[in-house]
Every structure is written in C-alpha cells, then in structure tokens.
Amino acid sequence: MSAVSKKKNGKRKRDNVENEERVSRINKIIETERKKMMQNFTISNKNIKELSSLYSDLQADASDLSFNVSTPEFVVVGMQSDGKSSFIEALLGFQFNIVDTNIGTRRPLIIQMINDPNIHEPHCRFRKESATNTDTGNADELFESKLIPVSSLSSEIIKRTNSVAGTGKDKVSSKPIILRVEYEFCSNLTIYDTPGHRIGGDLKLAHNIKEMVKELMKPPNRIIICLEQSTVEWPNSNSRPFVEEVDPGLTRTIVVATKFDNRVKELRDPESTNKYLSAEELSGKTVFFVSLPVRRNLDPKEYKTAIADCYLSDLRFLLEADYDQERFKDRIGFFKLKKYLEQYLFKKYNESFYPILQTLENLTSTTANELENAKNQLYTPDINHQKAQVNSFITYFVSLIEKLLEGSVVGEPDKFGLTLKEEIASMGDFVWPNCSVDFNFQNSDLKLYGGASYERLMNEFEFISHSIEFPKTSLSEVAVALGTAKSHNAPLFQAAASDIVQTKAEQVLFPLVEHVLHRCEFIMKHLFEIAIKVIQNEQSHFFTILKNSDTFIAELRRVYMKFIQKTKLVCSSKANDDFAAFTKILDWDLLAGLGSINEYDYVNVTLQDTKKRVETIMNNCDLLGKNEECKAKKPFSRVIDTESQREVLMIAGKLFAGIRYFWTKLLRSKFNAFFLDPMFQDLGSELLDHFRKMEDSQFEKIFNSSVIELKDKIAKLELKHTQLHTQLQNFKKATDKFNSIHQ
Incomplete structure (x- = not known):
C-alpha cells in the first residue's frame, strides 16, 4: 500500500472515530435532555398544583379585602394554519381542538383552565350559549351540567360554531365559545384561541377577523402569544406587525416560531443556524422555536411523549448543525416554552399581589392611628365645656x-x-x-x-x-290694549304700549x-x-x-x-x-x-x-346714550292694521328693553x-x-350620642384592625410560601 493510500485510510479512520464520538456525544445529550425533561415535567406539574392552589387562596383573601386581582390570560394570535389550536392543545396536555386548515377557529374559543389535583381526567363543560357577559352566578348556573368527553370536544365546538357563525366557511362571529376545563395538570389561567387573521380573499371577512382579534388583545392583563410559521422569514412576518398595533413594544408579547421541524432540517451549519435563531429583526426580543405532533387521537400519555420526541428531533438537528447551545438551548422546544410561561405567570402573580401587600400594610397602620386618636378623644366633659366647644366649632x-x-x-x-x-x-x-x-x-x-x-x-x-x-304680541292684544279713552276715541299708542x-x-x-x-x-x-x-x-x-x-x-x-x-x-x-x-x-x-x-x-x-x-x-x-325722541303716530284713524301694531310694539319693545x-x-x-x-x-x-x-338636656343628648358614636367607632376600628392584622399576617405567609415554591 502506498504512502498516499495509507494517509487517506488513516484520515478516514480518524473521521469515522470523530463522527462516532460526535454521534455518541449527541446521543448522550439527547438522552440526558430526555431524562431531565421528564423529571422537570413532574416537578413542574407539582409546582403548578401548589402555586395554583396558593394563588386561589391569595385571590380569595384579596377579594375579602375588596381588592380586584385579574387572573393572567393568554391570547393566542396567528395567521390561519399557524398552529394556534395545536399550541393550545399542548398547553392543556391533551388533544381535542379543530385543526382542519379549511375551517379553523371561526369563533373565539375561551378556555378557563382550573387546577384540581383530584381530577385525573379532564372535566370539560361549556358555558350556556344563552348566558350573557353581564350574567353572574356560580358555575352550576352559568355552565351546562353535562360533561363533554375529550373525544367529543372537536365535534361539539364545530356544532356550536356552525349554530352561531353558520356553516359557510366565509363567516365568523365575535360571540365566544367558553369552555371550562378542570384537570390536575392545568394552571389557573384563561386561554383565548382566536380566529386566524388572513391576507387576501374576502376583504370584509379579513377586516372583521382583524378587528375582533385586536379587541381580544387589548386588556392589559392578557399575555399575547404571537405564532409565526418558522418557514416564513422574519422580515416577511404578518402576525407580528399586526400584534404591534396593540402592543407596540411587544412588552407583553411572546413570539413563538411554530412548525420548527419544517425549518430546522434546512439549517446545516453554525453560521446560518445561529443567524436564524438570533432573530435579529426582532431587536433582541426572545423567540421560542417549537414543533408539535402531527399525529391525532393520542391519549395524554402518548401525546406528552410525542411532544418530547418532536423537541428531541429538533434538538438533534441543531446539535448536528453545531448551534450555539449556551445562547439558544433555553429557546428550543415546547417544554422550554412552557417553563418560560410558568415563570412569566409567576411574575404576573407577583405583580398582582405585592401592591396589595403594601396597601394592606398601609391600611393596617392607618387604622391603628385612627384607633389611637379616637381613644384619646373619649371623655365626658361638663355641660359648660360642651357648650363652649359647640360655640368654638x-x-x-x-x-x-x-x-x-x-x-x-x-x-x-x-x-x-x-x-x-x-x-x-x-x-x-x-x-x-x-x-x-x-x-x-x-x-x-x-x-x-x-x-x-x-x-x-x-x-x-x-x-x-x-x-x-x-x-310675541298678537294684533288682537294690541287692539284690546288700545281700547277707548274716557273722553275721546283717539288711539293712544303710548298707553297701549305701557x-x-x-x-x-x-x-x-x-x-x-x-x-x-x-x-x-x-x-x-x-x-x-x-x-x-x-x-x-x-x-x-x-x-x-x-x-x-x-x-x-x-x-x-x-x-x-x-x-x-x-x-x-x-x-x-x-x-x-x-x-x-x-x-x-x-x-x-x-x-x-x-x-x-x-x-x-x-x-x-x-x-x-x-x-x-x-x-x-x-x-x-357703552349703551347709555341719547335716543331719538319717541315719535308717536298721530291718531288719524281707529283702524288697527299691521303698521299700527308694529308702531305700538316698537314702543313697547323699547320700554321692555x-x-x-x-x-x-x-x-x-x-x-x-x-x-x-x-x-x-x-x-x-x-x-x-x-x-x-x-336646653341642657338637649345638649347632653347630642354629646351623649356623640360619645356613643365614638365608642361605636372605636369598637369597629378595633375589629377592623384585628382583622387587617390577621389578614396581613396570612397574606405575608402565603406570599412567602409562594416565593419559596417558585424558587
């Protein structure tokens, strides 16, 4: 064998060894990531249960104190077929929604997620279509009693959509379908699945969809999840500019590149891969890259495994392209996004409760001062002192x-x-x-x-x-006012005007x-x-x-x-x-x-x-000046015509002025x-x-009632202070525990 051949064989063997080592290293990373993902998933769900339970308790305490605490809500926004419904399925942990790209969501779907550790299979109930936004009452009154199986949710949503928006695919309705889901893996939050906005086609339909979705994005407690297909280049995005009309700085918007499996296969080298993942066009905004299962009718356990497989497949392609792991590893896959959303959710929880805690502390302190001042004023002076105090007041x-x-x-x-x-x-x-x-x-x-x-x-x-x-004065009134004089019958205009x-x-x-x-x-x-x-x-x-x-x-x-x-x-x-x-x-x-x-x-x-x-x-x-002498008409005739009427009324008008x-x-x-x-x-x-x-007795009655009122006020202040102090301590303990669980 020649020296050249030996050299080539040696290089081939080294390349094979390096390749095998690289594949082995990638496999180890994949396997480690799989175990870590499953472990974190279990811990995450445990934390969700505890955090949600504590959040419910804190909400109840805040309600007792007449504080309004808005539950964080997610609004999922994207073009038609950007994967909104599939994304919501992943958040819920089970498949059910409409994913037919020719139909899509044609009414807003509001999913009220309620965490209940004792419910191991999703309990799904729809709000009564007859209920209005102003209706109040408990769930039994506003929601239908029938539980809908997960397997029937899709057909039920289609039926309710068609009953309001019609069976034609070119019509939408702003009246929402409201679905309540109680499940052990749910967070306490609300998700809005919006009709996909579109470009082209029926312009009126596109406009109606756009305005409807904008209204759903406006409330400040709603977190916007903007979905964009990864195959669309960042400068050509349609969803993000639309969202920026409501949230210009994307301060409460999370951008998610969906169907990442279609794009990741094209990323072959570190330079192109890192450039795409950096999303430079978004000015430093964090973007997540997610792939979700295409297969349908998976049970919750199979579905969770399928989501994990999608992430690990994408990760393998990225590792083979030698992407910047330190920079982008926390942005890849649904589970990383889910973790980020949970942290985001915790941040919103915190933003809700700490101002209440501060207000509660101030209110407790103010009440204590009021109580002390009231007690200092409680005395019974003599009658003369009472009278002197009233006179001074x-x-x-x-x-x-x-x-x-x-x-x-x-x-x-x-x-x-x-x-x-x-x-x-x-x-x-x-x-x-x-x-x-x-x-x-x-x-x-x-x-x-x-x-x-x-x-x-x-x-x-x-x-x-x-x-x-x-x-206004009629001709008859003028004629009657002119009357007749005692000694002659000449009409006296001045007398009539007077x-x-x-x-x-x-x-x-x-x-x-x-x-x-x-x-x-x-x-x-x-x-x-x-x-x-x-x-x-x-x-x-x-x-x-x-x-x-x-x-x-x-x-x-x-x-x-x-x-x-x-x-x-x-x-x-x-x-x-x-x-x-x-x-x-x-x-x-x-x-x-x-x-x-x-x-x-x-x-x-x-x-x-x-x-x-x-x-x-x-x-x-200056209105005070000389006026022309009032010229009265000489009484040549007793005929009262419009000319006579005007002359009398001009005199009367000037007098009136x-x-x-x-x-x-x-x-x-x-x-x-x-x-x-x-x-x-x-x-x-x-x-x-x-x-x-x-009388002295009346004075004493006023002062005695004042003292009684003051004593009553002191009793109320003491009760209020005790309640506030207890609530403050409970609130502090709950928020401390809330922080410790999250950490």
Whole structure:
C-alpha cells in the first residue's frame, strides 16, 4: 500500500472515530435532555398544583379585602394554519381542538383552565350559549351540567360554531365559545384561541377577523402569544406587525416560531443556524422555536411523549448543525416554552399581589392611628365645656364658610368643585325659562364652589336675562290694549304700549328670580358639605367628637339649611315688591336711558340678533346714550292694521328693553344684599343663637350620642384592625410560601 493510500485510510479512520464520538456525544445529550425533561415535567406539574392552589387562596383573601386581582390570560394570535389550536392543545396536555386548515377557529374559543389535583381526567363543560357577559352566578348556573368527553370536544365546538357563525366557511362571529376545563395538570389561567387573521380573499371577512382579534388583545392583563410559521422569514412576518398595533413594544408579547421541524432540517451549519435563531429583526426580543405532533387521537400519555420526541428531533438537528447551545438551548422546544410561561405567570402573580401587600400594610397602620386618636378623644366633659366647644366649632365653621365665599382653595376645588354642567346636573331638571340662545358663560368649565360659583351664576343670570326678547304680541292684544279713552276715541299708542309691556315683563322676566334663588340655594347648601369635609379632614383633634358626630352634624345641617331657606324667601319677597314697584308706573325716561343698538328691531328678532345684542351689553359697550325722541303716530284713524301694531310694539319693545336692562342690574344688587350678605352678616349669629337656646338636656343628648358614636367607632376600628392584622399576617405567609415554591 502506498504512502498516499495509507494517509487517506488513516484520515478516514480518524473521521469515522470523530463522527462516532460526535454521534455518541449527541446521543448522550439527547438522552440526558430526555431524562431531565421528564423529571422537570413532574416537578413542574407539582409546582403548578401548589402555586395554583396558593394563588386561589391569595385571590380569595384579596377579594375579602375588596381588592380586584385579574387572573393572567393568554391570547393566542396567528395567521390561519399557524398552529394556534395545536399550541393550545399542548398547553392543556391533551388533544381535542379543530385543526382542519379549511375551517379553523371561526369563533373565539375561551378556555378557563382550573387546577384540581383530584381530577385525573379532564372535566370539560361549556358555558350556556344563552348566558350573557353581564350574567353572574356560580358555575352550576352559568355552565351546562353535562360533561363533554375529550373525544367529543372537536365535534361539539364545530356544532356550536356552525349554530352561531353558520356553516359557510366565509363567516365568523365575535360571540365566544367558553369552555371550562378542570384537570390536575392545568394552571389557573384563561386561554383565548382566536380566529386566524388572513391576507387576501374576502376583504370584509379579513377586516372583521382583524378587528375582533385586536379587541381580544387589548386588556392589559392578557399575555399575547404571537405564532409565526418558522418557514416564513422574519422580515416577511404578518402576525407580528399586526400584534404591534396593540402592543407596540411587544412588552407583553411572546413570539413563538411554530412548525420548527419544517425549518430546522434546512439549517446545516453554525453560521446560518445561529443567524436564524438570533432573530435579529426582532431587536433582541426572545423567540421560542417549537414543533408539535402531527399525529391525532393520542391519549395524554402518548401525546406528552410525542411532544418530547418532536423537541428531541429538533434538538438533534441543531446539535448536528453545531448551534450555539449556551445562547439558544433555553429557546428550543415546547417544554422550554412552557417553563418560560410558568415563570412569566409567576411574575404576573407577583405583580398582582405585592401592591396589595403594601396597601394592606398601609391600611393596617392607618387604622391603628385612627384607633389611637379616637381613644384619646373619649371623655365626658361638663355641660359648660360642651357648650363652649359647640360655640368654638360653630365660630370656626362660619369663618370657614366666609373664607370659601371670599375665595380659598382650602376646599379642594379640583375634588369638590363643580363645573357649570356638573352643577346644573346635580340639581336635576333645572332649565332657564324663556332662553333659547347658547352663550359661553364665564368659567363654565372650571370646577368652582362658594363665591366663585356665585359670581359665575350672576354672570350667567345677566346673559340669560338680557337674552329675553320682548314676547310675541298678537294684533288682537294690541287692539284690546288700545281700547277707548274716557273722553275721546283717539288711539293712544303710548298707553297701549305701557299696558302691554307691564304684563309681558311680568310673564317673562320675573320667573328668573325663583330660578336664580334656586341656584343660589344649591350653591350655599353645597358649601356646607365642603366646609364639613374640610373640618373632618383636618389633622387637629380639637373637634374630634363633634366633627365625627352624625347627630351634631345633622342638627347643624338642619339649622343651616333652615337659614338658607329663610334667606331665600326674604330675598324672593324683596324682589317681588321691587318688581311690582318698578313696573307699576312706567318711567318713560327708560327710553332715553338705553341707547338703540343699530336700530334694533324689537318685533322681528332672530337668535343671531339676540346673541349679538347680549354680547354687546355683556362686553361692557357703552349703551347709555341719547335716543331719538319717541315719535308717536298721530291718531288719524281707529283702524288697527299691521303698521299700527308694529308702531305700538316698537314702543313697547323699547320700554321692555329698558325694564330688562335696569331690572337685571337692580336684581343682581338685590341678590347681593338679601342672599349673599346674610351669609356673611347673619349666618353665625343664627347658628349660635340656635345652640345657645338649647336646653341642657338637649345638649347632653347630642354629646351623649356623640360619645356613643365614638365608642361605636372605636369598637369597629378595633375589629377592623384585628382583622387587617390577621389578614396581613396570612397574606405575608402565603406570599412567602409562594416565593419559596417558585424558587
């Protein structure tokens, strides 16, 4: 044998040895991975049971404390035939779903997974199709009693899909099918299997599917699992850009490359393999690569083994391609993904509970402080001390009312103030009479109370009052007003205009008085609640018994409201007297005291005319100027025609305008004098006089009830503190155990 042949034979033998060693090394890795996978699977399921049980306990504790804890949910999203249904089967641990690529999922399938260590075969029940999202009740009421065998689930889902979406393959429905699965290997979570979105074909169908799936992805507690077939290059992905419309940074999205067995066979060398697995186009986002069994009708044990075989087959191809194990080994195979999802789930559990724990600690501490303060205030002073304390409280309360009227943010306007719309809505069916013009009232969008709210009302009143036009007057009314004189039959237009304007002004202007007073009453009553809130929220313990006494506050409120009502009646009476005097004998100087606005037509008025005139007045334009002398028509004829009607009504309209302008100014001064001023001058003495005139027995009754209320409060606080302390300790123990199990 030649030297060259010997050399070739030697190299061949070395290559065979290296190849055998490489195959042996790969086989050892595969076998080790198989054992580790089965061991981890057993441990994982044990941990799932304990974690799920603890999570249920923590949820129950949180519910008892009125905390809302959202259960993490998975939404599986992908193109048609990306393997969504097969992926969900793998999560559940048994096969059942529709995988016919020509049908797919045409209604959202919501699977509520409930861990029950005592159920060794899946218990599957469908929610009643007649139940709605607003229905409440236990599972026995909302879910059908019949258990569906795993082997019948697929046909049952097809039947329910067809009954709602129709038998045609071109229609979908947003009404979900809800399936509850109780099983020993389930986690406590909810999975959404969504209709596969598509490109091309029926554009309306594609749009409907896309919008439906987007709505399902929106809730923040839902973890999006974005599936993409591994045979599609990263830049050509369709599912990921769609998901990014809802989750732009993919912060709650896990990307999974499915059907990896179709791609892994093409990866022959380290460079191309590592480049594909790195998914550089995803900017560092973690991607998992998964293959699942194609064979159907496998029992749970066979199915688990088949999933493992798919992973080990993919791993063998990668090892033969000499991929970067350290970098990518935790991203390959369903079981690695399942482990990652469990860790992700734990993270979400933790995010739910630690804020509750912090809140619970703060609540326990706050309750302890409240309890200590209440106990410090529990004493029984003599009657003179009680009266002195009430006088001090009332004096402080009245000073606070005055402060809020004069202007102060101590009442927290952003919290307790009202916009104009909110103020009117709070009064129920309040509507200004005889007003059909929309104005931009001052500070209407600001949250006000007290003096600021009163001034806004006065501005609003002036706008409304000035906007009321001289009412429509018929020809018959003019004819009747002209009548006949005692000594002659010549028509007196001025007399007719005076009579008409007196009646019309009373009809349309005077009703404003009660509406303004009604609003004033509301503003001042609202001020009482704000002032009491301010006192109750103060840290000072000087008025602890009184400010927390429902009996005393109720009595103070009753006297305060009685004062407001009395003030309202006095102001209404004054306004009524003044209006009667103001219109009883008309002063024709009113015509000279109010200049005309561009020869204003008082008879034929449009809304635009009204708005322009009112804004001119409210913008402080000078309306006081000389008016042309009123020219009355000489009485040549008793025929009352439209020309005569217009002349009379123009005179009456001008008179009405004068009454309206000066009455509005006068009425505002009346409100200030007889409603606002008593709040400053008379409220304090009224409240103090009421409590000073109280019999000692009434005083003792108020204070005794206050002490009883305080004792009752202490008892409730002690019970609350005990319960919170116990719940806090239990919650801490549960979360500590939760962490230890996960670790």
